Amino acid sequence: MKKRSKKLLGVAAATLLTISSARADDTALTQLKSESYENIASGVTSLAARGDPRAPAIIAALQNDALYASEDGTALYIESTDGFTDAATGKPVPNVDADSLRQIHENNRVRVAVAAALALLGLSAPDAHARAAAAQAMIDHPLGALLPALDRALAHETDPAARHAMTVARAAAALSPGAPIEGERDQLAAVAALRGEGGAQARAILLVIPSPSPAVRDAAAAAVKSIDFTLQLWSFAQGLFYGISLGSVLLIAALGLAITFGVMGVINMAHGELMMIGAYVTYIVQNAVTSVFPGDAGAGLALAVPAAFLLCGALGVAIERGLIRFLYGRPLETLLATWGLSLVLQQVIRSLFGPTNVAVITPAFMSGAVRLGGIEITLNRLVIIVFAALVMFGLNLVLRMTPLGLQMRAVTQNRRMAALMGIRTSWVDALTFGLGSGVAGLAGVAISQIDNVSPNLGQSYIIDSFMVVVFGGVGNLWGTLAGAMSLGAANKILEPVAGAVLAKIFVLVLIILFIQRRPRGLFPLRGRAVES
Amino acid sequence: MKRDISAPDWCALAVAAGALVLALLSLLPADGALHVPAFAVGLAGKYLAYALLALSVNLVWGFAGILTLGHAAFFALGGYTMGMYLMREIGSRGVYANPDLPDFMVFLSWDHLPWYWYGFAHLPFALLMALLVPAALAGAFGWLAFRSRVSGVYLSIITQALTYALMLAFFRNDMGFGGNNGLTDFKDVAGFDLHQPSTRAGLLMLTALVLAGCLVLSRMILDSRLGQLLVAVRDAESRTRFIGYRPEHVKLVIWVFSALVAGLGGALYVTQVGIINPGEFAPGNSIEAVIWVAVGGRGTLWGPVLGALLVNLGKTLFTGLLPELWLYALGALFILTTLFLPRGLAGLRRPPALVAEITPVDSEAPP
Numbered sequence: 001m002k003k004r005s006k007k008l009l010g011v012a013a014a015t016l017l018t019i020s021s022a023r024a025d026d027t028a029l030t031q032l033k034s035e036s037y038e039n040i041a042s043g044v045t046s047l048a049a050r051g052d053p054r055a056p057a058i059i060a061a062l063q064n065d066a067l068y069a070s071e072d073g074t075a076l077y078i079e080s081t082d083g084f085t086d087a088a089t090g091k092p093v094p095n096v097d098a099d100s101l102r103q104i105h106e107n108n109r110v111r112v113a114v115a116a117a118l119a120l121l122g123l124s125a126p127d128a129h130a131r132a133a134a135a136q137a138m139i140d141h142p143l144g145a146l147l148p149a150l151d152r153a154l155a156h157e158t159d160p161a162a163r164h165a166m167t168v169a170r171a172a173a174a175l176s177p178g179a180p181i182e183g184e185r186d187q188l189a190a191v192a193a194l195r196g197e198g199g200a201q202a203r204a205i206l207l208v209i210p211s212p213s214p215a216v217r218d219a220a221a222a223a224v225k226s227i228d229f230t231l232q233l234w235s236f237a238q239g240l241f242y243g244i245s246l247g248s249v250l251l252i253a254a255l256g257l258a259i260t261f262g263v264m265g266v267i268n269m270a271h272g273e274l275m276m277i278g279a280y281v282t283y284i285v286q287n288a289v290t291s292v293f294p295g296d297a298g299a300g301l302a303l304a305v306p307a308a309f310l311l312c313g314a315l316g317v318a319i320e321r322g323l324i325r326f327l328y329g330r331p332l333e334t335l336l337a338t339w340g341l342s343l344v345l346q347q348v349i350r351s352l353f354g355p356t357n358v359a360v361i362t363p364a365f366m367s368g369a370v371r372l373g374g375i376e377i378t379l380n381r382l383v384i385i386v387f388a389a390l391v392m393f394g395l396n397l398v399l400r401m402t403p404l405g406l407q408m409r410a411v412t413q414n415r416r417m418a419a420l421m422g423i424r425t426s427w428v429d430a431l432t433f434g435l436g437s438g439v440a441g442l443a444g445v446a447i448s449q450i451d452n453v454s455p456n457l458g459q460s461y462i463i464d465s466f467m468v469v470v471f472g473g474v475g476n477l478w479g480t481l482a483g484a485m486s487l488g489a490a491n492k493i494l495e496p497v498a499g500a501v502l503a504k505i506f507v508l509v510l511i512i513l514f515i516q517r518r519p520r521g522l523f524p525l526r527g528r529a530v531e532s
Numbered sequence: 533m534k535r536d537i538s539a540p541d542w543c544a545l546a547v548a549a550g551a552l553v554l555a556l557l558s559l560l561p562a563d564g565a566l567h568v569p570a571f572a573v574g575l576a577g578k579y580l581a582y583a584l585l586a587l588s589v590n591l592v593w594g595f596a597g598i599l600t601l602g603h604a605a606f607f608a609l610g611g612y613t614m615g616m617y618l619m620r621e622i623g624s625r626g627v628y629a630n631p632d633l634p635d636f637m638v639f640l641s642w643d644h645l646p647w648y649w650y651g652f653a654h655l656p657f658a659l660l661m662a663l664l665v666p667a668a669l670a671g672a673f674g675w676l677a678f679r680s681r682v683s684g685v686y687l688s689i690i691t692q693a694l695t696y697a698l699m700l701a702f703f704r705n706d707m708g709f710g711g712n713n714g715l716t717d718f719k720d721v722a723g724f725d726l727h728q729p730s731t732r733a734g735l736l737m738l739t740a741l742v743l744a745g746c747l748v749l750s751r752m753i754l755d756s757r758l759g760q761l762l763v764a765v766r767d768a769e770s771r772t773r774f775i776g777y778r779p780e781h782v783k784l785v786i787w788v789f790s791a792l793v794a795g796l797g798g799a800l801y802v803t804q805v806g807i808i809n810p811g812e813f814a815p816g817n818s819i820e821a822v823i824w825v826a827v828g829g830r831g832t833l834w835g836p837v838l839g840a841l842l843v844n845l846g847k848t849l850f851t852g853l854l855p856e857l858w859l860y861a862l863g864a865l866f867i868l869t870t871l872f873l874p875r876g877l878a879g880l881r882r883p884p885a886l887v888a889e890i891t892p893v894d895s896e897a898p899p
Binding site: 267326330331333335336340341346350466501502504505508509511516520 | 599601673676677679680681682683684685686688689690692693694696697700701703704815816819822823826856859860862863864865866867869870871874
């Protein structure tokens with residue numbers, strides 16, 4: 001409703017500018033005065049199609065039951081709050097006997113014509129969105145009579161979206177039954193235009209062309225094929241985006257694990273719970289920030305990133321010092337102990353925050369979507385892709401450029417030699433585990449934006465994360481990246497074919513089979529240390 | 533070493549005797565001082581079925597060094613095959629009174645029985661399947677995994693993936709196993725009403741006998757050459773291979789046998805608990821079974837049986853009295869057992885000097 005009134009306003013403004021050029025071709029007005037709905041409808045259409053400057057006011061009046069014919073059928077009046085105006089001249093008419101007037105009514109046929117006419121008038125709206133919407137309405141109800149107006153609008157349209165909609169609308173009108181052009185050449189041109197524009201709408205129009213000419217039908221069939229191909233390409237691109245998006249979620253969930261499992265050889269089953277705690281940190285920080293600066297969800301989210309990293313990192317160091325260091329060399333026992341820890345952490349959060357989901361707010365800059373060609377990109381997914389890439393980059397930087405990273409790699413490669421060189425291996429262990437846990441916290445912040453934050457959040461990611469690390473190859477961040485992206489893409493490519501659950505099952509089975517071929521993953525570490 | 537009667541046999545005897553006493557007491561008149569209520573018999577039967585699962589996990593983890601995080605899959609598969617028989621046994625007494633189709637199929641408006649439900653109207657067939665299905669899955673999985681020398685943590689993780697994939701699959705309605713709700717509302721087994729105390733007592737006795745039988749059978753396997761090879765593979769896989777044995781074959785045999793035991797346990801579990809649903813495949817269940825073994829003491833046959841009984845008894849008591857605290861207790865159990873009781877309760881009985889002999893030679897990670 002709001003949209004339409006806006007459109008009408010625009011039209012009214014345009015009318016004011018052109019009112020002086022009013023001409024006196026009054027066939028349409030005569031038709032409006034008729035008592036036959038058929039005539040009224042065609043009057044409305046021709047009034048709008050000619051681009052008559054009086055059309056907006058008259059059609060709006062008709063729509064609002066404010067259009068009257070005089071008793072003798074010579075004049076057409078528009079009723080407004082301060083009296084009547086003559087529809088033909090636009091001038092106020094004093095002293096009209098309201099009782100002698102006959103109101104002009106609408107039936108469904110007239111209403112369709114009015115809607116089409118309003119759309120047609122919308123073609124000259126100053127706002128490009130309104131013009132595109134008007135053309136869209138004409139795609140939905142193509143009418144051959146609207147062709148000249150579309151041609152006029154196309155002649156000076158510059159906005160690409162509006163142009164696209166108008167081109168499709170023009171072709172749809174040209175191909176509609178009862179269009180004034182009957183020649184094969186015109187129809188072929190319309191088919192070619194639709195083929196050029198592409199899109200699901202153009203395809204739908206092409207599918208139902210009522211043309212008797214075989215050449216046109218063939219051209220339409222070929223055009224449908226071509227559009228199908230393009231649409232398939234786009235849907236593949238869309239699938240790819242979803243795949244990368246899922247892949248980046250898997251990546252960020254698995255990166256911390258790649259550190260603790262990959263570099264240290266520690267199976268941390270509580271990794272998912274560290275992510276869950278990261279998500280709860282987001283919830284707490286966001287609430288704290290919005291209680292001080294109301295309405296600023298973005299700042300809270302930004303602050304949650306370092307907070308989650310530090311808190312989960314500290315928790316990780318505590319876990320390593322308090323539990324894991326007693327279990328080095330017994331990976332299977334570590335697995336059990338950290339599983340126990342994960343149960344405790346879950347229950348702690350459940351006791352503190354309750355078993356139900358808590359609401360984490362998505363800031364404005366992360367909600368909504370943008371269209372890029374034929375694919376739709378949701379902004380929160382895009383932000384997570386960027387965030388995952390940044391975390392990956394940062395981790396690489398830490399591992400390659402910092403003293404800690406150097407020491408970590410040294411301890412991984414040869415613990416005793418590293419100790420002999422003066423590295424405090426036990427501290428390196430603690431910090432490495434802390435780093436991995438901190439990254440899990442970061443993952444929690446990201447996941448809080450796309451998933452329900454509940455005490456069970458961690459469990460739904462832990463198996464997938466392990467799959468990624470094992471698939472990618474242990475001890476190799478690039479392997480984790482490759483693993484995450486290929487699992488994400490495989491899931492999303494299989495999903496349309498098999499459904500979400502079956503796709504997931506297939507991927508799991510594929511991993512199980514893959515591990516048989518490559519027991520050490522896609523990119524195994526080579527060297528002596530691994531063989532032990 | 534020659535022993536008159538070994539610890540596993542004592543354990544089997546104790547289990548059978550205990551179950552017999554419990555079963556008989558439950559048949560006493562309800563107002564008697566020694567009467568055991570029906571729910572206690574049901575619980576005991578459930579624990580013994582869990583003990584079978586613990587025994588089967590222990591066979592591969594305690595004696596072959598394969599930490600399985602997916603054994604509940606075999607247990608649940610055994611359960612589902614038995615559940616299918618029990619579903620067919622309902623016959624036309626279901627809500628929709630369809631003589632051929634179980635209620636959930638009528639509800640999904642299926643018009644005929646899927647082919648894989650054929651034969652499950654007969655108890656012997658269902659029992660055979662309760663053994664064959666887990667064994668076939670274990671055989672295929674183990675053959676692939678052990679042949680390509682997937683071991684240690686990697687094997688643990690893919691067993692987890694296996695049970696997770698099965699859980700997802702069984703959640704699907706299209707699979708024809710009742711989807712989310714699973715199979716339930718059973719009426720009777722082999723003509724005996726499942727709600728009769730006498731049937732329950734009989735089932736408890738049967739479970740105890742099966743458990744006792746499996747214990748004795750396991751003891752015989754472990755006393756054989758195969759058992760010695762198993763321990764050799766567990767403690768020094770590479771050395772065993774260099775001597776000329778094929779560790780993958782040894783592992784496969786015990787892996788499949790263990791799946792059989794788990795499947796049997798599942799079949800007995802479903803009969804007594806009265807429901808099976810995809811939740812039984814949840815990875816957490818498999819890990820819980822591992823903790824029973826760890827608490828009881830892996831590497832001994834009787835320890836895990838004891839562990840399963842004790843932990844589940846604790847679970848029942850805790851979740852009844854202090855439900856919020858159960859996960860804390862279970863979590864603490866995991867942590868404390870691994871830190872302070874690496875040999876479990878059974879380890880307390882042994883002199884410390886013997887503990888060292890179990891430490892694997894092929895260590896997997898740097899100290």
